[in-house]
Amino acid sequence: FSDYAYYNTSRVALDNYCRSIAIKYAKKNVRVNNVSxxxxxxxxxxxxxxxxxxxxxxxxxxxxxxxxxxxxxxxxxxxxxxxxxxx
Structure with a gap:
């Protein structure tokens, strides 16, 4: 199961990255979604x-x-x- 550590870490990183981008561009009416x-x-x-x-x-x-x-x-x-x- 050790191979899943990289996968799980990348999922969490992408989720947080998308959340940050969504906050940054919300005032410009840009929607950001992450399907995970x-x-x-x-x-x-x-x-x-x-x-x-x-x-x-x-x-x-x-x-x-x-x-x-x-x-x-x-x-x-x-x-x-x-x-x-x-x-």
Whole structure:
């Protein structure tokens, strides 16, 4: 799991960077969004690796819907955030 330290650190860094940029440009009516989903179901996520088995079991026990998100769900969120309806 040590490889995930870099990934998790970069996610937090991007979140804070976007928050700072959003504050900086808010008065100019510039919206800044950061989409940072959790576990997303994909072909590679369904592989029989130890890491994937761990996450799939964790999700079943801790996520109310007992599943990961999908690329389609994330795409819909991004499309909404990019639209005028989100302002």
């Amino acid at each position: 989903p959790g576990f997303i179901t994909s072909e590679s996520a369904d592989e029989e690796s130890t890491v994937n088995k761990f996450y799939l079991n964790w999700i079943k026990e801790h996520v109310p819907m007992a599943r990961g998100g999908t690329a389609e769900e994330i795409a819909k969120v991004i499309a909404f955030l990019a639209s005028d309806d989100a302002s």
